[in-house]
Each structure stands twice: as structure tokens, then as C-alpha cells.
Amino acid sequence: xxxxxxxxxxxxxxxxxxxxxxxxxxxxxxxxxxxxxxxxxxxxxxxxxxxxxxxxxxxxxxxxxxxxxxxxxxxxxxxxxxxxxxxxxxxxxxxxxxxxxxxxxxxxxxxxxxxxxxxxxxxxxxxxxxxxxxxxxxxxxxxxxxxxxxxxxxxxxxxxxxxxxxxxxxxxxxxxxxxxxxxxxxxxxxxxxxxxxxxxxxxxxxxxxxxxxxxxxxxxxxxxxxxxxxxxxxxxxxxxxxxxxxxxxxxxxxxxxxxxxxxxxxxxxxxxxxxxxxxxxxxxxxxxxxxxxxxxxxx
Amino acid sequence: xxxxxxxxxxxxxxxxxxxxxxxxxxxxxxxxxxxxxxxxxxxxxxxxxxxxxxxxxxxxxxxxxxxxxxxxxxxxxxxxxxxxxxxxxxxxxxxxxxxxxxxxxxxxxxxxxxxxxxxxxxxxxxxxxxxxxxxxxxxxxxxxxxxxxxxxxxxxxxxxxxxxxxxxxxxxxxxxxxxxxxxxxxxxxxxxxxxxxxxxxxxxxxxxxxxxxxxxxxxxxxxxxxxxxxxxxxxxxxxxxxxxxxxxxxxxxxxxxxxxxx
Numbered sequence: 167x168x169x170x171x172x173x174x175x176x177x178x179x180x181x182x183x184x185x186x187x188x189x190x191x192x193x194x195x196x197x198x199x200x201x202x203x204x205x206x207x208x209x210x211x212x213x214x215x216x217x218x219x220x221x222x223x224x225x226x227x228x229x230x231x232x233x234x235x236x237x238x239x240x241x242x243x244x245x246x247x248x249x250x251x252x253x254x255x256x257x258x259x260x261x262x263x264x265x266x267x268x269x270x271x272x273x274x275x276x277x278x279x280x281x282x283x284x285x286x287x288x289x290x291x292x293x294x295x296x297x298x299x300x301x302x303x304x305x306x307x308x309x310x311x312x313x314x315x316x317x318x319x320x321x322x323x324x325x326x327x328x329x330x331x332x333x334x335x336x337x338x339x340x341x342x343x344x345x346x347x348x349x350x351x352x353x354x355x356x357x358x359x360x361x362x363x364x365x366x367x368x369x370x371x372x373x374x375x376x377x378x379x380x381x382x383x384x385x386x387x388x389x390x391x392x393x394x395x396x397x398x399x400x401x402x403x404x405x406x407x408x409x410x411x412x413x414x415x416x417x418x419x420x421x422x423x424x425x426x427x428x429x430x431x432x433x434x435x436x437x438x439x440x441x442x443x444x445x446x447x448x449x450x451x452x453x454x455x456x457x458x459x460x461x462x463x464x465x
Numbered sequence: 466x467x468x469x470x471x472x473x474x475x476x477x478x479x480x481x482x483x484x485x486x487x488x489x490x491x492x493x494x495x496x497x498x499x500x501x502x503x504x505x506x507x508x509x510x511x512x513x514x515x516x517x518x519x520x521x522x523x524x525x526x527x528x529x530x531x532x533x534x535x536x537x538x539x540x541x542x543x544x545x546x547x548x549x550x551x552x553x554x555x556x557x558x559x560x561x562x563x564x565x566x567x568x569x570x571x572x573x574x575x576x577x578x579x580x581x582x583x584x585x586x587x588x589x590x591x592x593x594x595x596x597x598x599x600x601x602x603x604x605x606x607x608x609x610x611x612x613x614x615x616x617x618x619x620x621x622x623x624x625x626x627x628x629x630x631x632x633x634x635x636x637x638x639x640x641x642x643x644x645x646x647x648x649x650x651x652x653x654x655x656x657x658x659x660x661x662x663x664x665x666x667x668x669x670x671x672x673x674x675x676x677x678x679x680x681x682x683x684x685x686x687x688x689x690x691x692x693x694x695x696x697x698x699x700x701x702x703x704x705x706x707x708x709x710x711x712x713x714x715x716x717x718x719x720x721x722x723x724x725x726x727x
Contacts, residue, residue: 236525262575
């Protein structure tokens with residue numbers, strides 16, 4: 167996470183930092199990924215909500231019935247949360263074929279889009295933790311607890327172990343993501359306490375605590391993204407002045423390791439959520455979304 | 466990273482294990498606390514047995530959307546049923562027993578049997594009557610539960626009990642578990658302030674006989690005096706010449722090599 171030049175290939179270029187554009191169009195351009203992400207997040211929610219409450223249909227088929235755990239698109243294509251299905255299998259229950267097909271479809275979608283793209287573009291908790299993050303920086307709250315970002319992988323193991331021991335999908339039974347998502351779609355209840363808990367945890371106790379350190383679902387998608395994610399943030403080493411603005415903007419700063427960026431030519435780490443904050447903030451425009459296959463060839 | 470010696474390494478490992486164990490304990494308490502569904506939180510038709518159902522359900526709510534009567538809802542956190550699972554309360558909105566069972570048809574997980582053949586085979590619950598507060602059992606002409614029952618005269622029958630000449634007969638409703646689907650229409654319709662007929666999930670109502678009780682061929686226990694008990698219990702035939710152990714313990718000598726207590 168060094169902000170000093172580490173490469174000999176970029177010796178004397180002046181370091182410029184990101185400056186917020188003055189014009190409205192410039193500002194909108196800066197916010198383009200945030201706007202797109204909120205649009206996608208809210209659209210996904212609206213599709214589920216509209217299908218349940220307003221009976222949205224296309225050609226007589228319900229548009230998207232269910233929720234993020236499992237759903238059916240146009241009454242034909244099953245979708246299911248692969249992590250939920252994995253937990254159910256670990257709990258020694260065997261769902262029907264439709265659940266496995268749905269999990270496969272969703273897995274394929276996120277392999278193509280890059281793993282944790284779920285976290286930044288779909289997951290409703292992302293809006294809560296982003297808000298907590300902004301509030302935390304505005305208020306200048308210092309973290310009470312600092313832990314390794316790798317805690318989530320131990321959490322993932324604990325989920326699978328507990329699922330096996332308790333005979334139920336351990337994370338699904340306490341997941342604030344599932345609770346928030348269900349209550350947004352099927353009616354607001356006491357479950358919003360769990361969402362408030364995540365907000366306060368991120369705000370007061372641990373900076374970027376839930377999404378950046380704890381969430382086992384994020385850990386699951388991290389592994390998928392690291393191993394097979396296809397959409398990646400490409401890194402142009404020649405243009406980079408190591409100003410470090412991307413590191414400051416990144417919600418998962420551990421992925422912005424210049425040594426790795428230089429050798430991989432992209433943000434390879436699975437923890438990257440493809441949120442695009444680094445791209446928007448880079449003053450030299452040396453970060454851009456690209457496909458892993460192309461990056462592999464050029465590197 | 467700082468160099469650490471062996472003692473520090475062991476302490477740190479123990480600390481990490483301690484943290485993991487604490488989290489595990491809290492976690493499993495939360496899950497166990499969630500795992501209890503109230504007796505009157507009824508599952509949709511074609512559901513697996515309760516523990517399997519709660520474990521296998523993906524909590525997607527497609528059954529909730531499919532129900533045309535708004536009967537089902539998804540459980541919230543620390544609600545009457547495990548978080549995110551579908552249930553209904555008969556007193557609020559009972560099951561209308563659709564013949565095509567749309568809720569079960571859309572289940573993607575197998576927690577509900579998507580191919581469940583016959584709604585009358587559903588066992589969502591069993592109705593139980595509080596005879597002390599049932600208007601019909603108290604001698605009034607009510608019998609609403611009998612009339613609203615979709616399987617009237619099968620799941621609920623009326624037992625006509627004659628009383629003295631000055632009073633009309635009592636029409637006592639009686640529930641038959643072999644036909645009751647647990648739809649809950651009786652509980653919904655019961656006119657008493659608190660329903661005198663309630664639907665509970667079968668495991669809260671049904672007893673279990675135990676395999677050592679053996680009914681005779683006609684399905685009933687013999688109640689008349691048994692003349693020759695070898696009809697029911699096979700005669701005891703000692704395989705050795707010695708007497709059956711325990712039969713005449715106090716008169717018996719101890720077998721060789723065994724000593725009695727002083």
C-alpha cells in the first residue's frame with residue numbers, strides 16, 4: 167500500500183492528485199459508477215418487489231419471482247444463491263435439481279462479471295455500508311477494533327462447519343443481507359434491527375467492517391472472483407505515477423498493491439468488488455474495466 | 466511482521482481459537498433460537514417434516530407470491546418460525562386448499578414437494594377442540610367448524626348425543642386426524658373469542674404408540690379377557706435345561722462362579 171514510486175520505469179513524472187471537477191457534468195462523470203451501481207441495486211430490488219406486489223408480467227409470465235436466495239426469471243430460468251445451496255448441502259440436505267441449476271446459472275453470471283460484482287452492484291447491504299462509510303469519514307470516527315481482512319475466510323469456513331454441525335444453513339439463518347432483502351420485498355418488520363446493527367458496526371466499531379472484513383458471502387464471491395472472475399480492472403503501469411488516490415478511494419484497499427498490479431497488469435485480487443471507485447478517481451486514467459482473457463494476453 | 470517466540474505463538478493461537486469458539490457459541494445459539502417454530506405456525510401443503518423443511522427451504526418467498534389468497538408470509542427474524550421460512554396462521558388467513566397447489570408447484574428447493582399429488586393428502590396441521598369452551602360441546606347449536614370444513618363429515622364429524630326430553634341433543638364436533646389437512650378454516654370460523662378449535666402442526670398433536678404395542682389384525686387392541694396369552698405373546702421356551710433366569714430369583718442358587726452381594 168505504498169504511495170511512493172516503487173518502479174524504476176516511472177522516474178521523474180510529477181505526481182498529480184485527483185481534483186473534483188467543478189462542472190456538473192464533470193461531477194456526474196465522476197459519480198458515474200456510483201450512479202450506475204445504485205441504479206442496478208434498486209432496479210433488482212424493484213424487479214422483485216414489482217413482481218410480488220404489482221404482479222409485473224411479460225407475456226403472461228411473472229417477471230422475476232422470488233428474491234436473491236432463489237428466484238425464477240419469466241417462469242423459466244431458475245436462479246439460486248450458490249452459497250445458500252452450498253450451505254444446505256453442507257447441512258446434509260439435498261435440494262432438488264432446480265436449485266442446483268439455478269445456482270449454476272448465478273455462478274456463471276458472476277464468473278463472467280467478476281465475482282464480487284455482486285457485493286458492489288446487487289447486494290442491498292452495500293448501500294447501508296457505503297452510507298456508514300461516508301458518515302464515518304465525515305464524523306471522523308476511528309475504528310474500535312482492527313482485524314485482518316482475511317477474517318472473512320475463517321468466517322466462511324465457520325459457516326460451512328456450523329451448517330454441518332447444526333444441520334441448517336448457518337449463514338442464511340442470521341444473514342443481515344437476507345433479512346434486509348426479504349423485508350424490503352415482503353414487508354418491513356423487526357428484521358431491520360439487523361440492518362441497523364450492520365450500519366452501527368461499520369460506523370462506530372470497525373471501518374468497512376461488514377463488507378470488508380466479516381461477510382462470509384463476500385468471502386465466497388472473493389474466491390470465485392480470484393479464481394475465475396472475467397471482468398477485471400486493468401492497470402496501465404506506464405501511466406501510473408503512484409499518487410495513491412485509488413488506494414484511498416478503494417473500499418478494499420488491500421487489493422491495490424502496486425507490486426501485484428504491476429506484475430498482473432490488473433487488479434487480480436478476489437476481494438475487488440468492481441465498484442469502479444478507483445477508475446473514477448485516477449488522475450492519469452490508468453485504470454479501466456477490461457476482460458481477463460485480453461489482459462492475460464497483453465501481460 | 467514481528468518475530469514471535471513459541472510461547473507467544475501458542476498464546477496467540479489459543480486466543481484466535483477462543484475468539485472463534487465464542488463466535489461459534491453465539492452463532493449456534495442464534496440459530497438454535499431461530500430453529501423453533503410455534504405450534505400454530507403452519508407450513509404450506511406438501512412440506513417436508515419440520516426440521517428438514519426449515520433446513521432445506523431457500524427462503525425465496527416464491528410460494529408466498531404464488532398463493533392467490535395472501536395466506537402465506539415469510540417469517541421475520543425472531544418471529545414465530547425460523548427466519549425467512551413461509552408459514553401461515555389459521556386464525557388470520559387459512560389455507561383455501563387450491564386443487565392445483567400453486568405454492569408447492571413453484572418451490573425450487575424441494576422443501577415443498579413440487580409434485581405433491583393431492584391437496585387432501587396435505588397434513589399441514591391437525592385441528593384440536595377445546596371441549597370445555599366449544600359452543601357445540603356446551604349444548605348450543607353452533608357446528609360452524611363442521612360446516613366450513615372442506616372435508617366435512619370426514620375430517621370433522623358430529624357426534625349426536627341425546628339428552629333429557631326437555632333439551633335438544635348435543636351435536637359434538639369430533640376431528641379425525643386421518644382426514645384433517647390442517648387447512649385451518651375451522652379455526653378461522655370459530656365464533657368464540659379465542660378459537661375453541663385450533664390447528665397445530667401434527668408433531669404437536671400426534672402421539673406415538675411405540676413398536677412393542679401390537680394391535681391385532683383388525684387394527685384394534687383386544688379388550689376382552691385373553692384366555693390363552695400365547696396368541697399374542699409367544700410362549701417362553703427356555704433353551705437350556707436350567708430355569709429361566711429371574712423367574713424365581715429368591716429361591717434360586719447363584720450360577721457357578723458368580724458371587725452374590727454380601
